Amino acid sequence: xxxxxxxxxxxxxxQARDELVQVVGRLEQGGTTLEESLQLWERGEALAAxxxxxxxxxxxxxxxxxxxxxxxxxxxx
Numbered sequence: 864x865x866x867x868x869x870x871x872x873x874x875x876x877x878q879a880r881d882e883l884v885q886v887v888g889r890l891e892q893g894g895t896t897l898e899e900s901l902q903l904w905e906r907g908e909a910l911a912a913x914x915x916x917x918x919x920x921x922x923x924x925x926x927x928x929x930x931x932x933x934x935x936x937x938x939x940x
Contacts, residue, residue, distance in 0.1 A: 871909040876917035883910040 871879060886907040890900065 868906065871913040874910075874913055876914060879910045879913040879917070883907055883914065886910065 869878075874882070886903050889895065890903050890907070895903065
């Protein structure tokens with residue numbers, strides 16, 4: 864994990880998810896030092912948090928869209 868990594872806040876959902884899958888895979892394989900494992904874990908936590916942010920944002924947008932549709936339907940009645 865010595866290569867320069869992009870800030871999770873700059874990643875799309877798909878980029879963060881794909882990298883998270885890679886991090887989990889490396890942790891599951893083992894063979895890393897304790898320090899490397901800790902760095903991977905911390906990176907995974909940051910990536911998971913980024914994915915959660917994206918999903919929460921998507922959920923909020925869906926709810927807003929539903930509210931808009933519901934509000935339009937009520938106004939038409």
